[in-house]
Amino acid sequence: MIEAQQPTTMRIFHPTLKQGSRIPTMLSTQVLHCDPASVSFDPSTSQPRITSPDTLNSLSVAAKNLIDLQPVAFPTETVYGLGALALNSSAASCIFAVKGRPPDNPLIVHVSSLDMLYGLLPRSFKMPESYKLLIRRFWPGALTLLFPSDPNTIPSIITANQPTVAIRMPSHPVARALIALANAPVAAPSANSSGKPSPTTAEHVRRDLDGKVSVILDGGACGVGLESTVVDGLQPDGKIRVLRPGGITVEDITKVLQEGIQDPKLVPQVLVHRRDYRDEHLEAAPSTPGMKYRHYSPTAPxxxxxxxxxxxxxxxxxxxxxxxxxxxxxxxxxxxxxxxxxxxxxxxxxxxxxxxxxxxxxxxxxxxxxxxxxxxxxxxxxxxxxxxxxxxxxxxxxxxxxxxxxxxxxxxxxxxxxxxxxxxx
Missing domain, CATH: 3.40.50.11030 (Threonylcarbamoyl-AMP synthase, C-terminal domain)
Known part of the structure; x- marks a missing residue:
């Protein structure tokens, strides 16, 4: 684990977006330690309880950076994420600048509570029974669900101009506490340069993004190690489409649906993109990350x-x-x-x-x-x-x-x- 509270500086220029223009900014990267075991959540309020003063300080510094529209790298149970306020276009733009991410590659929005989720959804949206079952079983956790996007709430930069938005609630205590302290949804792809393997430790992030972000929260190695599973259950046929396999297995999703829906005839079929079906339109204009571009590639072939x-x-x-x-x-x-x-x-x-x-x-x-x-x-x-x-x-x-x-x-x-x-x- 990286030594806590030791800032490192790399003299490079990073294009940060401010007031709609790119300006060169030199950043000093701080790697701040967090103890996940010191963080718990009040089930009645979904607010974090943090017993470690050092962890509280680290999270407070990171939350302030988010509120100041600066991106922050932080651990989740899947991989380390590069987060920024999801409802602020300028903040979200910084993610694309740091990663060198194509603008037509949408972002996943992370929430810390169901109340925060419902605050993002159109009032007319009725939660499918399949979603209720999956949320009850897998949230917080490594499952991302597609929802209708309210253009008055979700900036188009988050959705890549698609009509849906991908949302999940991370189970890693540090990630969830950070979102709760910032009191705002956080958009976060993996904390690496676009196309490279996703980081699963703070050291992976530091090697790649040192000098490009101000704060990296070190919460230890990620427990899952692969990005979240992305599910679309919004189609008229009611079928569950797995757009990106990930930390929640297809077998687990199928089991939860079969156990939760009494009538076998009403259990939705679970389909995996590219294994069970193809969708050329979706591949050309993806509604979720990881579908269009080559990913996860190290320097060596x-x-x-x-x-x-x-x-x-x-x-x-x-x-x-x-x-x-x-x-x-x-x-x-x-x-x-x-x-x-x-x-x-x-x-x-x-x-x-x-x-x-x-x-x-x-x-x-x-x-x-x-x-x-x-x-x-x-x-x-x-x-x-x-x-x-x-x-x-x-x-x-x-x-x-x-x-x-x-x-x-x-x-x-x-x-x-x-x-x-x-x-x-």
């Missing part, structure tokens, strides 16, 4: 190794040994290379004896057991970022079974990979 799924008809798999032996000649035949491997601890590839090859250094990072994808989810982004820190020339990552958290893992891996290879053993 990533090759996805398919070890279980059958290859396309026109593809002949290579043996694992021959692929590894030929890799140097394919990448950099005239000089030494470092090869990063993200492998499952007990898989065939993970337990394979790597060949000894002149000019090749292997750098392994274990993603956890085959049968525990929740561990792999927590370790995926840290693995990509850690291997990048070792300056590897290429990263190999093996396929994960697409059940439970594995669906979200493979969603991220496919977007990070520049190439896919099929191998056999």
């Amino acid at each position: 990533v090759i996805l190794l398919m070890t279980a799924s059958p290859p396309p008809e026109n593809v002949t798999p290579s043996s694992a040994q021959s692929f590894l032996v030929r890799l140097k000649d394919e990448i950099q035949p005239s000089s030494s290379i470092k090869v990063g491997l993200l492998v499952l601890t007990d898989s065939t590839l993970g337990t394979l004896t790597l060949p000894t090859i002149d000019g090749v250094e292997w750098c392994r990072y274990e993603l956890g057991p085959v049968d525990d994808p929740a561990v792999t989810a927590r370790r995926l982004f840290d693995g990509l970022l850690s291997l990048d820190q070792q300056h590897v020339d290429v990263i190999l990552i093996e396929e994960v079974n697409e059940t439970n958290e594995g669906l979200a893992i493979m969603n991220r891996v496919r977007k990070a990979a520049s190439e896919v290879r099929w191998i056999t053993f």
Whole structure:
């Protein structure tokens, strides 16, 4: 964990938006420690109780930055977020400036209470029964729901001019307390430069955004490690569409709906975008992050190794040994290379004896057991970022079974990979 209350300064210029114009601003980044265990919530008021004076001070500093329309990096249970006031266009613009984020990529709005949620919704909106069940079970938590957007309340920069807005209530005590202290909804994508792997520790954020934000709250490593699951239950057919798999699994969503709706005929079908259906209009003009642009990519190119799924008809798999032996000649035949491997601890590839090859250094990072994808989810982004820190020339990552958290893992891996290879053993 990063030392608390120690400011670090990087002399760079950052385009901050003020009064509609971009002006150069040098920032000194403070990394402030927060103890999540010192934060609890009064169930009757949804207000935080904070027993640690240091944590209260850190949260107060961060909340003041938000109120002053400055972005703040903070932990959530999924990944670290880069937050700004959601209902202020100038504040939200700073998120896009810091990240280098395309303007047609919408933001998720985070709330600290149901009262704050209802304050954002059109008065005419009637909450679907499916949403009531999902909110009761998964909020606070890693589930984002699409709601109709009230253009008189939600700035168009948040929704990328779409008619819906994505909203969630984080379960991380530091995130929820920050929103409550600011007393305003907070828009927050992941706290990284656009396109890079999402950060799961404050140190990940500091390496990337030092000098670009004033405050990073360090609340420890994220427990989930992947972004929230995004669900659209607003369509006329009543079906639940998972637009982005994430921290809440499709299996869990299906189970809650089946248990909560007595008549089996009324249980909505759960569909996963790109697995169960395609929507070209949605992909061209997404209503939620992570659908249009390449994401999660480290500096080194990533090759996805398919070890279980059958290859396309026109593809002949290579043996694992021959692929590894030929890799140097394919990448950099005239000089030494470092090869990063993200492998499952007990898989065939993970337990394979790597060949000894002149000019090749292997750098392994274990993603956890085959049968525990929740561990792999927590370790995926840290693995990509850690291997990048070792300056590897290429990263190999093996396929994960697409059940439970594995669906979200493979969603991220496919977007990070520049190439896919099929191998056999």
